[in-house]
Amino acid sequence: MKTISQAKAFGGIQGVYSHESEACHCTMTFAVYLPPKAATEKCPILWYLSGLTCTHAxxxxKGEYRRLAAELGIIIVCPDTSPRGDGIADEPDNWQMGKGAGFYLDATQAPWSKHYQMYSYITEELPALIADNFPVDMNRQGIFGHSMGGHGAITIALKNPQKFKSxxxxxxxxxxxxxxxxxxxxxxxxxxxxxxWRQYDTCDLIADGAQFREILVDQGAADGFLDNGLRPWLLQEAVKDKPEIALTLRMQEGYDHSYFFISTFMGDHLRWHAERLYK
Amino acid sequence: MKTISQAKAFGGIQGVYSHESEACHCTMTFAVYLPPKAATEKCPILWYLSGLTCTHAxxxxKGEYRRLAAELGIIIVCPDTSPRGDGIADEPDNWQMGKGAGFYLDATQAPWSKHYQMYSYITEELPALIADNFPVDMNRQGIFGHSMGGHGAITIALKNPQKFKSxxxxxxxxxxxxxxxxxxxxxxxxxxxxxxWRQYDTCDLIADGAQFREILVDQGAADGFLDNGLRPWLLQEAVKDKPEIALTLRMQEGYDHSYFFISTFMGDHLRWHAERLYK
Known part of the structure; x- marks a missing residue:
């Protein structure tokens, strides 16, 4: 693991690191925020998965997570959204495919399968690296994300309900x-x-019997992608007869799909996770 | 004035706007955050001046000012740091001169004087535009900034002590x-x-008798520009025999020159200004 940068922030350390990924066969970059508490004891870890076109950065x-992560004593890990580098399959003119669009799945089709193994990377390889290099309590893990990363967070939680507390x-x-x-x-x-495809689709996973105790979803009511991409009402429908999954879906009047929306509700989400991670 | 974008954030509106500047003879862009309170009444205005290489963005x-600006009921205006556009004098390979480096002064030398009139722009033209287009209480203005913008904020306050409350x-x-x-x-x-040059130099202005009631300065002790560029001890020296200027200089252990530093102490500064703007 290589340290790209470290800066003090809210008493803790915001770092950026890279490593040679075996799952993705390329150099992968990620960000880790350590709260002040991590200087003296192991802390819970909260995974943030980003949306289409994003990197760890x-x-x-723009997410405004450090102030409360510092206060609540939570380590935040922000991975990249796809493999990157020369010689990696891509559709440069298509922001919904290839680099920046890994969809947190393990590709099975050529040429994508060689590098696009984001599910294995996020659920196996990166957690092992993080556990080896940072003061994390791996028995207290939560996961969240935005857009494509919200898809990643919920599907990964549904497939690994024992691994995540929130x-x-x-x-x-x-x-x-x-x-x-x-x-x-x-x-x-x-x-x-x-x-x-069903193993990577929240609504299909739930229809097929996957469970997670509680899911909090915030959705901007003025989000331009609401009708043709996000459709949170399908999730509401999917859990209707599933009392074992407690969905809290909040439609937020006037908010769009941007980091202005994410940062506004970041505090609510961090508190939601902290309550469950420290229970 | 043209609206470039608007997004809801923390209950208010983060907007980006442009206009044809007479002072700078070019199109200038700036950002305005309106807290929720501004929907129903005029609010105090706090000017944020940015540092070298920055725009309004x-x-x-990265500044994390919206949460508290919303809570405290303060309008935040973030101007650009220089004129921009084709045909404007610049030194493209020099980040300390030309575009992104206006130093909040009115240039007198060709070819710079044609567009680089940032002092007049920030103190006269832009305030008039803001007063005409936003629900601002112009009797309650504060000013702050970072690095070159910290220079801008303090020199402008020293030259206009009646205009600014903080x-x-x-x-x-x-x-x-x-x-x-x-x-x-x-x-x-x-x-x-x-x-x-003296009218645009904080230490010289103070030596020449300029006054401002109270100045709060946070400085990262691990800032790489401390010794050859920032030198806050010169300010401390300048106010030593000036009881009319109350300087609070805080050296912040371990912090660098980045937005990780700025965002960490943004809350303290917003509260400092709010106390004085709402007095």
Whole structure:
């Protein structure tokens, strides 16, 4: 692991690091915020998965998570959204496919399968690296994210309910198999047989019996992607007869899809996670 | 005035606007955050001046000022740091001169004097535009900034003590006439006669009798520009025999020159200004 940068912030340390990923066969970059408390004891870890076009840096710069993470004693890890580098398959003119659009799945189709193994990277390889290099309490993990990263956070929590104590999302893509901006990517990454897509689709996972105790979702009511991409009402429908999944869906009047929306509700989400991580 | 973008944030509105500047003879862009309170009544206004290389956008994205500005009921205006556009004098390879480096002064030397009139722009033209277009209480104005913008904030407050109720700075350049990264720019903008530089130099202004009631300065002790550019001890020296200027200088252990530093202490500064703006 290589240290790219470290800066003191709110009494803790905002760092950026890179390493050679075996899962993605390339150099991967990620950000870690250590609260002041981490200087003397292990802290819970909260994973933030970003949306289409983002790297680790967008939420680090604009997410406004450090003040409360410092106060609550939570380590925040922000991975990249895809493999990066020369010689890695991409569709440079398509922001919904390839670099910046890994969709947190393990691709099975050439040429994507060689590098696009984001599910394995996020759930196995990166946690092992983090556990080895930072003062984390791996028994207290939460996960959240935005848009494509909200999709990643909820699907990963549903598939690993014992690993995570908490899950939330800002404007998640809840049914990527049928959404305009994700279905074409799913076909390229996973092939035409849609049965293999179900394990990476929140609504399908729930229909197939996956469970997670509680999910908090904030969604801007003025979000331009609401109708053709996000469709939170499909998630509401999916959990209707599933009392084992407590969904809190909050439509936020006037808010769009930007970091202005994310940063506004970041505090609520950090408190939600802290209550469950420190229980 | 043209609206570039508006987004809801912390219950208020973060907007970006542009207009044709007469002072700078070009299109100028600026950001305005309106707290929720501004929907129903006029609010105090706090000017944030940014540092070298920045536009209006850096602090808007990374400064983390909206949460408290919303809570305290303060309008935040973030201007650009120089004129911009084709045909405007510049030294593209020099980040300390030209675009992004206006130093909040009125240039007198060709070719700079045609567009680089940032002092007049910030103190006259832009306030008039803001007063005409936003629900601001112009009797309650404060000013702060970072680095070159900290220099701008303090010099402008010292030259207009009746106009501003409050002044603070993050890592300001307190003696630009003799600092490595500003003296060459001062010579190009203002000419070789250094007497004309004194009106844009905090320490010289104070030596020449300028006053402002209270100044809050936060300075990172691990700032890489401390010794050759910022030198806050010169400000401390300048006010030593000036009981009419109450300087609070706080050296912040371990902090650098970045927005991680600014955002950490943004809350303290907003509260400092709010106490004085609402007195």
């Amino acid at each position: 967008n939420v680090m710069d 899950c939330s999302a800002f404007a998640p893509i809840v049914a990527p198999s049928s959404a305009d901006w994700s279905a074409p990517a799913f076909e390229k990454y996973l092939g035409a047989d849609k049965t293999s | 850096n602090v808007m994205d 002044c603070s700075a993050f890592a300001p350049i307190v003696a630009p006439s003799s600092a490595d990264w500003s003296a060459p720019a001062f010579e190009k903008y203002l000419g070789a006669d250094k007497t004309s």
